Each structure stands twice: as C-alpha cells, then as structure tokens.
Amino acid sequence: MTAMASPSLSAASEEQEIALECRNVGKDYFRHNGERVRVVREVDLKLRKGGFLCVLGPSGCGKTTLLNMVAGFEQTTEGDILVGGKPVNGPGPERGVVFQSDTALFPWLTVRENIEYGLRIKGISKAERRKRADEWIEQVGLTQHTSKFPGELSGGMKQRVQIARVLASDPEILLMDEPFAALDAQTRNYLQQELSELCRKSGKTVLFITHDIQEALMLADHIIVMARAPEKNIKAELHVQMPYPRQRMNETFAKLYNRLMDEIDNPFKGSVRSL
Amino acid sequence: MSPRRPIVRAGIVLVPFIIAIIVWWVLAAMRLVPELFLPSPLRVWDSAMQMLRSGLLLESIGVSLLRLGSGWVLGVLLATLAGWALGMVDWLRRGVQPLLFPLRFVEPVAWLSLIILWFGTGESSKLILLTYASFFGSFLYILTGVAGIDETKLRAAQALGASRWQLFSTVIVPSTVPSIISGARIGMSYSFLTIVTAEMMDASSGVGYIIKYGSVYMRMDQIFVGTILVGLLGIGIDYAFRQAAKRLGRRYFFDHI
Amino acid sequence: MKTRKVTRWKPAALLGSLAFAVLWQLAAWISGPAFLPGPVAVIKLFFVQLTTPGYLGTVLASYQRVLVGWGIGSLVGMVGGILMGRYASLGQFLYSPIQFFRVIPAIAIVPILVIWLGVGETIKYVIIGYGVALVVAVNIADAVQRVAQVRLQAARSMGAGPIRIFWGVLVPSVMPEVLKGVRGSLAFAFMSIVGIETLAAQDGVGKMIWNARVLHQTDVAILGIVTLGLMGVLADLLVQALFRLFGYRFMMRR
Numbered sequence: 158m159t160a161m162a163s164p165s166l167s168a169a170s171e172e173q174e175i176a177l178e179c180r181n182v183g184k185d186y187f188r189h190n191g192e193r194v195r196v197v198r199e200v201d202l203k204l205r206k207g208g209f210l211c212v213l214g215p216s217g218c219g220k221t222t223l224l225n226m227v228a229g230f231e232q233t234t235e236g237d238i239l240v241g242g243k244p245v246n247g248p249g250p251e252r253g254v255v256f257q258s259d260t261a262l263f264p265w266l267t268v269r270e271n272i273e274y275g276l277r278i279k280g281i282s283k284a285e286r287r288k289r290a291d292e293w294i295e296q297v298g299l300t301q302h303t304s305k306f307p308g309e310l311s312g313g314m315k316q317r318v319q320i321a322r323v324l325a326s327d328p329e330i331l332l333m334d335e336p337f338a339a340l341d342a343q344t345r346n347y348l349q350q351e352l353s354e355l356c357r358k359s360g361k362t363v364l365f366i367t368h369d370i371q372e373a374l375m376l377a378d379h380i381i382v383m384a385r386a387p388e389k390n391i392k393a394e395l396h397v398q399m400p401y402p403r404q405r406m407n408e409t410f411a412k413l414y415n416r417l418m419d420e421i422d423n424p425f426k427g428s429v430r431s432l
Numbered sequence: 433m434s435p436r437r438p439i440v441r442a443g444i445v446l447v448p449f450i451i452a453i454i455v456w457w458v459l460a461a462m463r464l465v466p467e468l469f470l471p472s473p474l475r476v477w478d479s480a481m482q483m484l485r486s487g488l489l490l491e492s493i494g495v496s497l498l499r500l501g502s503g504w505v506l507g508v509l510l511a512t513l514a515g516w517a518l519g520m521v522d523w524l525r526r527g528v529q530p531l532l533f534p535l536r537f538v539e540p541v542a543w544l545s546l547i548i549l550w551f552g553t554g555e556s557s558k559l560i561l562l563t564y565a566s567f568f569g570s571f572l573y574i575l576t577g578v579a580g581i582d583e584t585k586l587r588a589a590q591a592l593g594a595s596r597w598q599l600f601s602t603v604i605v606p607s608t609v610p611s612i613i614s615g616a617r618i619g620m621s622y623s624f625l626t627i628v629t630a631e632m633m634d635a636s637s638g639v640g641y642i643i644k645y646g647s648v649y650m651r652m653d654q655i656f657v658g659t660i661l662v663g664l665l666g667i668g669i670d671y672a673f674r675q676a677a678k679r680l681g682r683r684y685f686f687d688h689i
Numbered sequence: 690m691k692t693r694k695v696t697r698w699k700p701a702a703l704l705g706s707l708a709f710a711v712l713w714q715l716a717a718w719i720s721g722p723a724f725l726p727g728p729v730a731v732i733k734l735f736f737v738q739l740t741t742p743g744y745l746g747t748v749l750a751s752y753q754r755v756l757v758g759w760g761i762g763s764l765v766g767m768v769g770g771i772l773m774g775r776y777a778s779l780g781q782f783l784y785s786p787i788q789f790f791r792v793i794p795a796i797a798i799v800p801i802l803v804i805w806l807g808v809g810e811t812i813k814y815v816i817i818g819y820g821v822a823l824v825v826a827v828n829i830a831d832a833v834q835r836v837a838q839v840r841l842q843a844a845r846s847m848g849a850g851p852i853r854i855f856w857g858v859l860v861p862s863v864m865p866e867v868l869k870g871v872r873g874s875l876a877f878a879f880m881s882i883v884g885i886e887t888l889a890a891q892d893g894v895g896k897m898i899w900n901a902r903v904l905h906q907t908d909v910a911i912l913g914i915v916t917l918g919l920m921g922v923l924a925d926l927l928v929q930a931l932f933r934l935f936g937y938r939f940m941m942r943r
Contacts, residue, residue: 230587250593261588265606274602275592326592448786469805527705537879537921538914542895545902545910550724625794629884632796633899640797647800655804659797666792 175242176330176362177204177227182236184222196222198390200236202381204330209356209363211373214383215421219390220366223383224334227364228254241329250275253328257335259315262307268318269294269303275326293321296355313344320352330362337372349375353401370417374410375403382420393420471653476660479653483642489657493665496627496638499555500669503562504623508616511567515574515612519581519604520596529575536572540565540622541629553634561630562623569622570615577611578604613677620673621666628662639665726908731915734908751882751893752920754810758817759878763871765818766825771860773826774833787823795819796884808889816885821874828873832866833859864939872928879921894920 184197197219204210214220225231227238229248238245240252248254253275255261262271272290281289294303297317307315316336323331337345353376356363367373373380377397384392395417399409453473459465460472467475483489518525544561551557581604589603631640639661646654710728717727726734738744773780795816802812836859844858886895898913 228587228591230590248587248590250591252591254588254591256584256588258584260582261584263585263603263606265609274589278589278593278595278598278602322592332591448782449789523701526701527708530702531705531709534918534922536876537925538917539880539883539895542883542898542914542917545898546907546914548902549905549907549910621792624792625796625880628794629796629881632799633884633887643797643800647803650804652801652804655800659801662797663789663793666794667789670792 174206175203176206176208176240177210177364178202178237178239179223179227180237180239182223182226182238183234184219184226184231185234195234195386197226198386200390202391204362204364204379206362207360208379209365209377211365211367211377211380212383213367213370213373213380213417213421215368215385218383218385220368220383221334224254224332224364224366228252228332250279250326251329253323253326253331255316255319255323255331255333255336257338259307259312259319259339262315262318262322264307267304267306268299268310271307271318272322272325274322279326289325290321293325296324297321297351311344312340313348316340316348320355324355324359324361328361330364331356333363333365335366335368338367338369345372350402352376353403357401370414370421371405373417374399374413375405380417382417384421468650468652471656475653476656479651480657483654483657488642489661492637492639492642493661496631496640496665499558499562499638500620500623500627503559503627504566504616504620506559506563507566507568507623508570508612508619510563511571511574511615511619512612514571515578515608515615516600516604518575519578519608520600525575525579529579532572532575535568539629540568540626541633544630544633548634558627558630558635562627565626566619566623568619570612570619573615573618574608574611577608577615580611581607613680617670617673617677620669624666624669722908723905724907726911730908731911734912735915738912747892747894747897748916748920750890751886751895751917752924754813754885754893755817755878755882755920756924757810758814759821759875761814762818762821762878763825763874766822766874767829767867767871769822770826770829771833771863773830774863775855775859777834780830780834787827790819791823791827794881796881796888799885799888803889808891812889813882813885816881817878820877820881824874824877825870828870829863829867832863832870836862861939864936868932868936868939872925872932875924875928876921879917883917 179200179202182197182200183195186194186196188194200223202210212220212223222231226233227240227245229245229252245252263274266274269287269290272293273286276286276289291303294300297320299314299317299321302310302314307318310318319336337348340348349372355361363376365373365376374397380395380397381391382393382395383390395413397413404410456470457473460467460470460475471479480489518528540561543564544557547557547560551560585603585607586599589599594602627638628640631638632644633640635641635644639658642661643655643658646652646656646658714727714729717725717730722730769783773783799812799816802815806812806815840862841854841858844854849857882893883895883898886893887899890896894913894916898910901907901909901913
C-alpha cells in the first residue's frame with residue numbers, strides 16, 4: 158500500500174471538471190462595538206467533480222463560515238464562489254446541506270415526509286416522491302422507522318435522515334458541516350464508513366467540514382487545513398491516496414495523522430507546565 | 433407531575449377543595465361569623481338553584497360565553513395573521529415589537545372607557561374589547577414564537593430549494609403552531625379576566641353582572657354564587673382548551689428535537 | 690439557536706414609533722380632537738397635568754398599589770416556589786389548587802373582600818399580590834426541579850451538606866429564573882389595577898380612566914392609558930438596573 162502526500166497548491170488536474178471553485182474568498186464580520194473582524198481570508202480552492210474535500214481546522218478558524226458562503230446563506234465580502242461554473246447567489250437545491258445540528262429536521266414531519274421534502278418542493282408527484290424516498294430510506298437503513306417522528310429517533314438516526322433527505326433531491330454537490338460531531342464515537346465510525354461508501358457508489362462531490370483529523374483521513378481524497386487569524390487562512394493542503402475502505406490502524410494513516418496534528422495549532426501549547 | 437393512577441390523582445386534586453368546603457361549612461354553622469359576611473354553603477346552594485329555575489343562571493353563562501367565544505376567535509385569528517406577517521418581514525417586526533412593550537402594562541379593560549366613548553355601551557363595544565384582550569394576550573406570545581424560529585430549519589428548507597412562499601407554508605407556519613396554541617390559551621385567559629371585569633364594571637348581563645348585582649344589594653349568597661361560577665367557568669374553559677389542543681396538535685409538540 | 694438576519698434594533702424601533710405617531714396624528718386630524726385627540730394634544734395635556742397635584746397623586750396611588758402588591762406577591766411566590774420545588778410532595782399537593790386559582794380572575798373576589806375587609810389599601814395588595822405570587826411560584830417550582838442533578842452531585846462530592854447545597858447551590862442555580870420571573874410578573878401586577886380601582890377605590894389611574902368616560906374626556910382616557918404604559922416601562926427599567934447592579938452573576942445561563 159503506497160501513500161503519497163504532496164503539499165502542493167491547486168493540484169486538481171486540469172482535464173477533470175471542476176464542481177466548486179473559490180477565488181480569493183474573504184468574509185468580514187462586525188463586532189458589537191463596530192470593530193471589523195476578518196474571519197475568512199484569501200481562500201482559493203478547487204474541488205473536482207466526484208471529489209471528496211475535507212476542510213480541517215480548529216474551532217473559530219472560519220470553516221463553517223466558508224461552508225455557509227458556498228451554501229449561499231451568507232454573502233462573501235470579497236472574491237467569487239463558482240459552483241458548476243456559475244457564481245453562487247443565495248441557497249439552491251443543486252447544493253445539498255447536511256447540518257451539524259439535528260434541529261435542521263422538521264419535527265412535525267415523519268422520517269419519510271422529511272426525506273420527501275425536497276421532492277415536494279420540486280413538485281414531484283406523490284407516487285414518485287414516495288418511491289424515491291423509500292429507496293433512500295433503505296440506503297441509510299431506516300426502513301423500520303419510516304413513520305416515526307424525528308423526536309423519536311437517536312442522534313445517529315437523525316443524521317441518517319438528514320443525509321437521505323439531501324441525497325433524495327439529488328444535488329450536484331453535498332455540503333456537510335461537521336455532521337457527525339455530536340455523535341458518540343461508535344456511531345460516528347459507522348456513519349463515516351457508510352457515507353464513504355454511499356459517496357463512492359453515487360459519485361457525489363462532497364465538501365466536508367470537520368475538526369477531527371481521523372474523520373478527514375477516513376473520508377477525504379483531499380484535505381485543506383485552515384488556521385485561525387492572524388495566520389494565513391489555508392495553511393496546508395494534502396492529497397490522500399490511500400485506497401477505500403480505509404483503515405485507521407496502519408503506518409501510513411498514523412504518519413499522515415501526525416503530520417496534520419503538527420499543522421493544527423494548539424492555542425494552549427506551552428501554557429501548561431509539565432509536572 | 434409524576435404519573436399515577438387516575439383515582440389517586442383525582443384524590444390529590446380534590447382534597448384541598450374538600451378541606452376548604454368543610455372549613456367553610458363549620459365556620460358558617462358555628463355562627464362564628466355573621467350571616468352577612470359568610471353565608472352557609474346551603475344558603476348559597478339554594479340561591480344558585482333559585483337562579484337556575486328563573487333561568488338567570490344559564491342565561492348569564494350563555495351571554496358571557498358568547499361574548500368570550502366570538503371575541504376570542506377574532507382576536508386569535510388576527511394575532512396569528514399579524515404574527516405570520518411579521519415573521520416574514522423582519523424589519524417590520526423590529527419596528528413594531530418595541531412599540532408593543534408598554535402595552536404589556538396596560539390592562540385590556542383600561543380601554544373600555546375609550547371604547548364606550550367611541551362605540552357606545554352596546555354589544556359591539558364588548559366584542560371590540562374582547563377581541564383586543566385576546567389579541568393582546570396571544571399576539572405577544574405568537575411574536576416570541578415567530579422571533580424564535582430555528583434558523584437552521586429555514587436554511588435547510590432554502591437549501592432544498594424552497595421559495596419564499598414555500599418557506600412560509602412549510603416552515604414558518606408549522607414552526608409557529610405550538611406558540612399559536614399556547615398563545616390562544618393565554619388569549620383566552622386574558623379574555624376571561626377582561627369579560628368578568630368588564631361585566632362587573634359596566635353591564636346588565638353575564639356572570640360578572642351576577643356578582644355586581646349581589647354586591648349592590650349586599651346579597652352575599654349571590655356574590656358567592658357568582659364568584660364560584662366564575663371559578664368553575666374558568667377551569668372548565670381551560671380544561672376544554674387543553675384537551676382540544678392535545679388532540680389537534682400532537683405532531684407539533686416536540687418542543688425541539 | 691442562531692439569530693435571524695440582522696436588522697438593527699434601534700433605528701427600526703425609532704422609525705416604528707415615528708410612523709405610529711404620524712398615523713395617530715393623521716387619524717386625529719381626520720376624526721376631530723373630540724373623538725380622537727392626537728399625540729401632540731396628549732403630550733400637552735400630560736405637561737399641564739404634571740403641574741397639578743391631582744395627577745401626581747393619582748399616579749403615586751396606583752404605583753404604590755402595584756409595586757407593594759408586586760413585592761409581596763413576588764416574595765410569597767419565591768418562597769413558595771422554592772419550597773414546592775424542593776419538597777415534591779408539597780408541590781404535588783398544591784399543584785392542582787394552584788392551577789385552579791390561576792385560571793380564576795382575582796378580580797371576581799373583590800366584592801367579597803370589600804365586604805370582609807372594607808375598601809382600604811389591603812385588598813388592593815391582596816388582589817395584585819395573589820396573581821403575581823401564583824405565577825412566580827409555578828415558574829420557580831419548575832426551575833428548582835430542573836436544576837441539573839450533576840451540579841448537586843458535584844457539590845455533594847466535594848463535601849457540602851444539605852443546608853450548604855440548598856443555599857449555596859440550589860438557590861443560586863434558580864436565580865436566573867427567579868430574576869426573569871420577578872421581572873416578568875411586573876406586567877401581571879399591572880393586570881388588575883384598573884379593575885380594582887374602578888370597583889373599589891376613590892383614586893388612581895384606573896379610576897381616572899373610568900371617570901373620563903362619564904365626562905366625555907377622550908384625552909384624559911388616552912392620557913391614562915399612556916400613563917399606565919409609562920409607569921410599567923419605568924418600573925421595568927428600574928428593576929433591570931437593580932438586577933444589573935446586584936444580580937449580574939446570576940444572569941448568566943448555565
């Protein structure tokens with residue numbers, strides 16, 4: 158098993174189609190006292206069609222803001238975001254979003270109704286809607302729970318519903334904002350494996366935000382490390398060429414893990430006295 | 433409260449009231465207090481029966497409930513529509529909300545004086561007052577619900593392609609159902625407070641009027657009948673409301689998932 | 690939960706108030722000052738009245754009733770609520786009577802109390818305090834029961850006894866709810882003042898509003914309503930200032 162890690166910038170090969178491109182994207186916020194804070198700075202990235210890009214970074218580095226801008230929930234202060242060659246202008250169904258918070262589900266709709274939601278918005282007929290929803294329900298293993306309400310499901314099941322809901326409306330690109338961060342380790346493992354498999358089977362393009370190095374190494378073929386201000390926003394870039402399904406407990410994985418660990422800074426580094 | 437067998441629960445509910453009635457009975461029977469101050473339970477019962485036979489009792493209840501019901505329906509309807517409108521238009525909500533704050537301290541019945549000056553003492557004045565009372569009670573509540581709609585849900589719907597109108601009908605409306613139901617209940621309690629006060633202040637019919645009539649002629653037994661009637665009506669309305677809400681809105685009552 | 694699209698509060702509120710005043714003035718011009726006096730006329734009346742002892746006395750009489758009733762009610766409600774939350778059996782015993790009395794408008798008892806106690810100030814405090822106490826007690830009892838068990842366990846594991854846990858952990862833990870409930874119940878204290886004053890008082894803002902009807906003084910009735918609103922807002926600001934001074938550490942959630 159050979160693994161290569163090349164820290165080169167914009168390494169996506171030109172002959173492949175680009176699904177998402179960020180050109181010099183920046184975002185400012187204003188504090189209560191009117192002070193201007195730059196949360197996202199000079200982000201350039203390209204994501205090829207069918208690729209799986211992980212944005213890895215500590216909390217507060219602006220990675221969720223970046224995803225929100227790609228999703229169209231927030232506007233960029235500078236730079237352009239292109240999806241399928243067209244500039245992003247507000248949210249749209251060609252970009253499916255899976256949120257970290259399970260409140261994104263509609264608690265008054267059953268599992269099936271939640272998954273049908275995007276299709277209902279598109280005006281697809283009831284029979285067709287149901288057929289497609291049931292396929293996805295089966296894909297994520299929720300067949301037993303179709304007519305339950307989200308409030309009756311566990312955290313892992315709720316995230317499965319979110320994933321199925323997004324995939325059912327067949328977006329060009331999936332935007333995932335730490336979707337597994339609130340789950341227990343076991344469930345997180347299962348869902349990572351399943352997501353990885355689902356994405357390879359369907360050839361979906363994914364932009365995945367996480368602060369978990371292992372998660373990034375399990376899923377991504379391309380990792381971007383983001384850092385907090387005042388450092389440069391994109392700190393390092395890494396192509397992961399391990400074959401799927403991946404395993405954690407081998408040397409290559411451990412090497413990459415340690416490298417990424419060094420890249421992500423610990424703000425308390427040096428402040429704890431060793432005994 | 434912890435789940436218990438219904439019969440035990442009914443017992444716990446009733447015990448304090450049974451104690452109160454016994455104390456009342458003993459006080460009245462031992463003539464510790466003059467009859468004028470505390471009529472015996474029997475006396476009050478007789479008085480109630482007399483009013484029932486003359487038709488006064490049922491007529492008063494009917495009149496009050498009719499006023500209450502029509503004003504309440506109108507008020508909650510208006511409050512719901514206004515709440516949704518403000519939920520859709522953020523700048524309007526922020527312009528209106530601070531204006532409403534001082535109104536929290538103005539008892540709805542304070543408007544009665546003005547309403548009478550403007551519209552006379554007829555039934556329409558009472559309808560207007562009660563519509564306001566129920567609007568006042570429910571609107572503040574619905575507005576909090578509207579202001580608290582989960583941003584993530586709105587974003588999820590938008591990312592699945594929902595238009596502005598679809599956002600309204602599939603997220604804003606169902607998200608606000610719990611606060612509308614709670615708001616309607618609060619509107620009901622304000623309406624009830626207002627109708628009783630208004631009938632005691634200025635009316636010639638209704639349950640509040642029974643109390644007022646009794647106090648004008650110093651008939652303590654009638655005052656007791658009226659007061660107990662108000663209590664029973666209040667409880668009955670609230671109970672009916674809770675039962676109805678439970679049946680209607682089950683799927684909307686997962687507070688947050 | 691995140692907040693929605695950011696519209697600035699202060700300009701929006703200012704604009705809203707301005708729009709409201711303009712609409713009101715327009716309506717006043719159309720209908721004539723006898724039917725609906727405009728905001729300018731009411732403000733003028735306010736300043737004229739402010740110099741008369743009658744108006745100030747009226748306001749102070751109502752203020753005293755509301756604030757004393759509110760204070761007594763809050764205190765009773767606080768103590769009752771903490772006890773009901775702490776001793777579950779007491780809470781269960783009192784639960785249904787409290788629910789019962791909550792749906793009964795206190796104003797209905799006024800005639801009985803007038804015969805028993807006369808038309809003095811006491812019954813005003815009782816009626817106002819009654820509504821406040823019930824609301825505060827229910828909220829606080831609920832808050833006491835929702836205090837995180839882990840926090841109590843943490844205190845116990847560090848060696849705190851029951852009395853220390855009660856005063857040092859339980860009571861401070863429910864302080865945010867207490868402050869919120871006490872502030873919120875201020876509005877409840879205002880909810881029966883007009884009724885009581887019309888039924889059983891010789892003075893006060895409620896009486897002033899009600900008498901305006903007989904003399905066809907639309908402007909006085911409106912001034913009364915505005916006065917009530919201002920009294921409430923002023924009291925609320927005062928309460929908030931006091932909380933900020935003395936209760937800042939309790940305003941933090943968690």
